Amino acid sequence: MDVLTREATYDIQYGYVKRPTHINTSWDMAKYEVCGHKWVDVSQADKGVTIITDCKYGFHARDNVVQVSLLKSPKNPDGNCDIHKHFIYYAVLPHEGTFQEAEVNRRAYELNLLASNNVPLLATNLTGAALPASWVTSTNTAVVVEAVKVCAEITRNIVVRLYEANGGSADTTVNLGFTITQVRECNGLEDPGAVVPRTGNSFQTSFKPFQVRSFLVTF
Template sequence: MEWKGFEHGSQFDDVCADGKPHQAPDADCDIGEHTFRYALYPHKGSFAESNVVQAGYEFNVPLVISPTPVDSASFTPRQFFSINKPNIVLDTIKIAEGPLSDTAKPALKTLVLRFYEAYGGRGVFKLTTSLPVASAVFCNVLEDSGSSIPTADLAIPLLRSEKTTTFAIGYAPFKIISIKIELE
């Protein structure tokens, strides 16, 4: 395929000063056919009233179904985490790089949850988990543990039952919140 340039100053002004296409990150980056997807999401009301963040995730990360051999009679669907605010996104659930502390269980028993506030709001959200939680702490992006989740930070266990633990967690506009949870 031959590259055809556009006049400087046009809406397709994606060329270097010598009139050739960009050569970074590699020499073939702008050569050939490119395919992309985009979507329009009409909605009533403001951005915060829409479901645009959820729709964006559904568009960019479509559901993948992977059949597995399981006895449907013995399978019980289970929700591991739920959040009561639509503006809070649980973006990451991963096994921690290390244990919560030196006395904690192995890292496989420690999860990191990463949330962000998507609409510019402020408040408190409730995180409910069906996993057996031993303890929880805030952590940074490098997973360095902070203090345990205290009352002053509005993130304490509100309710602990046989099947669930619920936390109330304060949030600020567009803030990323990382939490390490040690499982029993």
């Protein structure tokens, strides 16, 4: 890459981490491979390049060279492990400014959900819960709708889980494409908490850097 940087940025669940691209210590030398989820980015002040993958989780960045680990192929206990045809999807995304300004997270989700995996949205048979084109959306691109699921214990409730992805404070409006009657914040066990004010089928919320918040939506 035509980029000068001392650190590379790696996507992880609900955020990202930075790791050095140089070798100054034995700790740096041990980071010959760094785990990441959907992407790795190398950027300087005015531009950068992101490598996006759909299912590769090992990366290597030294100076301005970026490598992706494609296969492990161990010889034990299975001597034939990974010896077959593989289809590997990736994208190279040059961008101006920071990876936050380039909406790299959004592009990574697009490749993972809409391109290589071709995952369709399936309609549900729950009364009053037909899926429109925009089911749950966030008006702030820094706030990602990470999961939407049926509540395990409370009927006619879904859980909407969001997180702040860019490492800053963020305000957003969450719009739901169906009629709702109540919104409550909940914890990871889906225990209902305080009622969240709403306007029609929307509600507003704020996030600290990398904060994860979940909401119970009654329909």
